Amino acid sequence: MTPHPYTRYVAIGDSQTEGIGDGDEARGYRGWADRLAELLTEGQPDLTYANLAVRGKVTAQIKAEQLAPALALKPDLVTVVAGMNDLLRPGFDAEHVMTDIEEMFARLTESGAQVATVTYPDLGKLSPLARRALPRIVDLNTRLRAAAERHGVAVLDVFPHPVTTDPRLWSQDRIHAGPLGHARIASGMAHTLGLPGHENWSAPLPPLAPAPTLRTLSADAVWAMGFLGPWLWRRLRGRSSGDGRTAKRPELTPWTDQARNPRP
Template identity: 40%
Template sequence: MRYERFVALGDSCTEGLDDLQPDGVYRGWADFTASVLAQGNPRFGYANLGVRGRRLDQITVEQIPSLESLRPDLVALFGGGNDLMSGGYSAAVLARRVDAAVRAATSAAPVVAVFTLSDISRRMPFGWRMGPRIEALNDAVRTSAARYGAVLVDVWADQAVHDSRYFGPDRLHLSTLGHLRLAGHLLSALDEPFPSSWLSPLPGQAAPASLADHVSWLRTQVLPVAYTRVRNRLIGRSPGDGFTPKRPELLPLQ
């Protein structure tokens, strides 16, 4: 299918963390997807409304209403990770948020793609708590995709989650290679051609992390994030407050 108006919705992964470019702008899976869809398509336009830290309920009220004016023929919605780490987590609340977001998005666009999460629990502090939450999110995404006719990009079983080369310094956000792989999964689900290398196994093996690596990760990545989340909760701020979408308008790719 020839898509001409592509809008990406979501959180930091949609924004493109940790695929940082020399100009200080994050790229990511949505940009890679747009670069493929734009080939030979002079009328193609792409908007990216993703903002770091956003939960699904925030995406529903802050980003999805823009679809009415943007009039996309393809929407990709990646979210839910911040809901899993929010205080007062509830599987029932999460399921309602997923349902509301997918229902609203599919009401505004003819084709909507939604994503499960791979099993990143082993990469997280207190991962034993996060594993069941990720499974609950994925179950809700699968149910809502079937209910509203969304395209399901199911990466739960992707073994690439165990290769550190697909992840950035915090071990959670995707590296450039990880974003390329996620774009490959999306384009495959849409039955669109893409470079086969995006889903090909990486050569060799990732170097194992040393004790010093783990200590550095805790000191420079985990503890600062934990401190910021606690501070924001105390003062009533959300992690993404003050940030705006990098591509709020449908624009052609350079």
């Protein structure tokens, strides 16, 4: 594989970057950032990688808890993916969220690191929970692109690509990517960073036969009981799925086969 300049990669963010949807609590989670680290290692065997992301974190928490540790690791590549947990909350404030994201962009790029981020797809095509969020998603994506341009941040823009809302790329909770989705994000990020061989990251999957209405309704009911209910209950109690959790890879370490399935 063609060499690249990155030797110290740090990922910060929430559950998507932690890898939820690509693994389980028993075996650990892999996720797109782990997969990207593996791709980067093919062109730079000496790459070291840390993943500071923790599920359930809103943008302000990511900035407060992960930015300083990330800077202390002196990375030359950082991925910043934040905002989803803010988007789904009633009091979402795009300006406040983007102020925190842009501060992270600024401080990380000023340190000399290449920073990369990703936009959000239309999640309303996947989850009833997110159907009213489209205006928020469009607005946040617009702000992300503008902030990224101001600071020289690379952007994987997934919103225009229909494949990113193909249900086969998503896990059963319809909020987190599944293994195939995480693999596509990793490939898309590799393409965004200039790694060759990933031009087809957004290629569509073979067409699916239309699902019977009854099956669709049944799937929606199972989703509501298994995922929407617990999510709403946590919100009502002021709890987060990340309470009490710490980063799965807090230090820069070489990427190895054994690291592909870290313990939760």
